Amino acid sequence: MRISELAASSGVSVPTIKYYLREGLLPAGDATAVNQADYGENHVHRLSLIRALIDVGGLSVATAKDVLAAVDAPGMPLAGVFGRAQRAVSQADLYVRPSSADALARVDEVILANRWKVSRDNPGRTAAANVIDAFVGSNHGELLDLMDHYAGAALAVANADLDAVARQPDVSAMADTVVAGTVLGDALFAALRRIAQEHVTSERFPVANDDIQRHHSPQNRNGS
């Protein structure tokens, strides 16, 4: 299809498509004439992924480009795709700022207690240690206990993530799923956490409150 048809199929404007082509986020089409190229379904698919990474994942165009480079690297083993996708979406200050040695030791305790096999440069190690420093610094040492519970939940989520990856037919599709799942999964989990928090709060601290009376559940005991 021509670029105007690609725009119609994908809902992305021609100038934006040209921008992604120039920046290398979208592979070039097959040249059919001077200044004309042919695009396929893979381009429609890639445009949807680019929009999801930017609109839903909150990535910058530069970061989205880094992440997509991991998908496009030929023959990269899956662990390498994961590592590259993780690093690309973990460029926030939290993931690179040095933490205290005590906090890093606490993270490594959790890794050892769970017998997790993790490289020293996993970006999550530094980020978790920075959160621990913030807990301690803001007098919320009681929140350190969250670590063990969160680790169990994180393992369940990671297993679901890898189940979805393993169901893909080939390495290229797996890499694509790794990228979409890593970026969009953070947003999905944070959203479900907010829903579950309201439920648990209403169970443990019931109040007669307008906000709480508008329930979905037929088990709503506060409903009038």
Next chain:
Amino acid sequence: MRISELAASSGVSVPTIKYYLREGLLPAGDATAVNQADYGENHVHRLSLIRALIDVGGLSVATAKDVLAAVDAPGMPLAGVFGRAQRAVSQADLYVRPSSADALARVDEVILANRWKVSRDNPGRTAAANVIDAFVGSNHGELLDLMDHYAGAALAVANADLDAVARQPDVSAMADTVVAGTVLGDALFAALRRIAQEHVTSERFPVANDDIQRHHSPQNRNGS
């Protein structure tokens, strides 16, 4: 203590403290003379929380102010504090942009299947539905299956969150823990997910890779 001593205790500069006072993030000290006030431990504590929200939680000063207003609202029930803290930290586009009706129905299926009691305006409902739209739009319908697994993990995390809240001695301390836990907990979970993903990937897709050989675990079977 005087403002210079507050700066020394908290590690926050005097001009920044004055800025937080002007913006209402930090309550005024007790006036002791013209242009002089006395600050207490509660000010040191609050400054640490402000820095954690901004530096680790990635909040803007305006959003941090909204969140702290929930802590300071006298007599607000805990469900209200949670709701206000959640809304304040959920101002990203993802939480307010309308989703498709199909995606919202899918989120409500998960809520009903889990018999969760949740108000219609919980910000997580819209955000989760927007992620579902992104999964479908980017040809990653296989990632919809993540929802059920993520919901179980989110419930475990929310229970740990509320355990930490319930251990606080009074409502004011509970509100403080809700805010710190809501904001910093997202960052902690995302970090632990990255660690768990690397572990599960190395278990399921083992490779002889320099990156993977640098393990912490004594169970490392790839180590040389």
